[in-house]
Amino acid sequence: MLTIKDLSVKFPSRFGDITAIEDVDMVIKPGEIHGLVGESGAGKSTVGAAVIGLLQSPGYVANGTLTLGDTDLRTLTPDQAHVMRGDRISMIFQDPQTSLNPLMTIEDQLIETIQAHSDVSVSAARKRAVDLLEEIGIKNAAQRIKAYPHQFSGGMRQRVVIALAVSTDPELIIADEPTTALDVAVQSQVLDLIQRLAKERQIAFMLITHDIGVIAQVADRVTVMRKGRVMETGGTAQVLGTPKHPYTQALMDAVPPLDRKIDRFQVPEADEASRDDGDLAENWLLEGQQHDLTGLSLQNLTVRFAGPRTSLFRKPPHYVALDDVTLNIKPGSIMGLVGESGSGKSTLAKAITGLVTPNAGTMTLGDTALPFGKSRSRHHPSRQLVQMVFQDPYSSLNSRHRIGDILTEPLRFYGFVKDATERENLARSMLALVGMQPDAITKYPHQFSGGQRQRIAVARALLARPRFLICDEPTSALDVSIQAEILNLLKDLQSKFGLTILFISHNLAVVRQMADETAVLRHGKIEEIGETDAVYTAPTAAYTKSLLELTPVMPTSWQA
């Protein structure tokens, strides 16, 4: 049993200590899955790191007690703590792609871990490792164990990671976002596995995640954290069903439901810049609409990539990224595109923007055909009419340019506004329109949070006077409350300016909130397409059904 009392962790800095977490209390019983939920920067991972004794230097435990069974974890010497790691406490990391040593076989990594904590021969350790892999759901383990990590798929790799964590029979496993990097189907398998291990082996799990759906599905108890402090703790049904703390309530409100569409997310309205400041930009955008609502239609679009060369004489095999895709996006509507990783979602976006050359098919924007890939000239009107909002606002804005330079670039580039002061005024006004302070114009991207940066990215896209916007996972790098704000913003802008949007996401619940129509993509093929409500309530394709079933949801009764 893990007991945490009054835990606080500090990071010394030149200006005094910075408190990362403060007064954290938590008890995890054997066999219990304890969810630790909160947004980025809430200090969830710091709690886990403090328990296992792997705080990033120079952080230190400033106060409180940490006990596992009868052992006081704070009094252990570094050597004792290292022996205890793995033996009694283990950990699972977020990304199975990076948490295994790429140069060693699975076998070597399992055997060394088992041998580090129990005095057994190599062959006995190997036998245990093979049995464990079988138990964890890897078939033909005796042979697969000889493989290197890169030979496993993402889900299988996360199983191997779990096998490694379990191999020494620990009492507690800290799972830090164990399913965030996985597709829903794999996520549900991994969560099942965690539940089974907790029950059968009586392992206590600390499940750190930002995904409330995941918590709702598997956690017995939950602790909600914000800014390094515990907001609320208790049984999962109680905390999520009848939240006592306003923050928990706000968090729940921001989670997009899968089973219905809500018009607007309830988000606390921050003191945004006066809406009047945005009038200039609004009028400018409206007056620029010489083009009517612009739809996009894709006919039999096929994209093939050359695979790795395996032979000197044979041509490398093709990898089909998009297979005969036909998609009709009505003018002024939002088309949702969902699918798992590798399904070809982003390839579709790249084909439309001309970054990838399709092998067959046609693309029509409005009533003009779009030339493919490099044959589309740099001055083709579609380069202005089609704009894109990317997933990661941390890398999509040039960190060496001021916000003003970033925003005025399309105005100058497409020759909309000749006068520099006028351009700047328009950029300021546009910032107000997307809900930011106009004085942001003199700052640099790193001075803003992820959500603010995504607003800037949207502003940048709008300043090109687009008619067609591609949003490629625009909120998957953001916290739920920020996600809710951005989704609200996109909805507002869409209805105000009559944009046509292709909204790409792996998150079915988000797409449900946004899209008029939804297309489900798998292995480059469209599995199903139709009115969003119809697709979600009465899916026809088996694949859509399974996706919907596997997505973790909260019981409806828990939601306001």
Next chain:
Amino acid sequence: MVYFILKRMFQSVFVMLAVAFLAFSLFRFVGDPITQMTGVETSVADQERLREELGLNDPFVYQFARFTGDMLKGDFGFSYRTRQPVADMISSRIPATLELGVVALIISLLVGVPAGVYTALKPRGVLTQAILMTTLVGVSIPTFVIGIMLIFIFGVQLGWLPTFGRGGTVQIGGWESSLFMIDGWRALLLPAITLGVYQLTLTMRLVRAEMMEVMRTDYIRFAMARGVPMRRLHYKHALANTMVPVITIIGLQFGGVIAFSIVTESVFQWPGMGLLFLESIRFVDIPVMGVYLVVIAFFFVLVNLIVDLLYVAIDPRLRIKDVS
């Protein structure tokens, strides 16, 4: 895999052709070969006859093809200065330079890798700071100054080690080696250290930087969280992953060590290719210079090919394809 090697070799052929072209241009266009070969007393008619005999009036492409063909047959021409075949001159000098380079490389690895690991694991230690300072001084001082300082201290003041030449050597086949005599090793030590200092510093700093990077990765943190013994974690997990990029640079640098041993060889009067090259420059012995160029380029290409193969040996991701 086979395809990869063949592709690399194919590329290498082009590199070698480019270098051969440079060497050829040097031979053909830096001054007139005939005036350099003949004295003032040779008549113009004789010069013209010689020119015709040597094929210097043939079209450019013919001449280059003939030059490359001769090279491939092992016919490297004759030195202007000694009138000996260039092939013999170079091949008699290769062992000295190679042994010097290899020993310098080994010294730099034996010291550089452990020092890099140590300084990465204890980034704030006193010894770490001392090592970093010393090596910084090491690279800041030019090679020849280091050589002269070593000669002064160990050769002149203390009188422990010889200050020039190869010392005792043994002939094994056509290879003249100083690795089998105590005397030879004594002579080899100072120049090898001089030549290895820069490489040592580079190796150490690179290992340090890479190792610190690797220690922050998820798989190392996961290995920590599993309680993998520290020694194994550092040397089996971290160091192996560190070596992949380090090998590239060391490989590239080794080509450089061979090429730039010129300075060290001249300080220690080490009878290797570098010294031969310097002598050739002094006497405008263009055939030797050209061949030297080609031989050095060949070493570079060879070392790079070996590095590529080492990559494959170390990294299973390049060796075994995804089965899924």
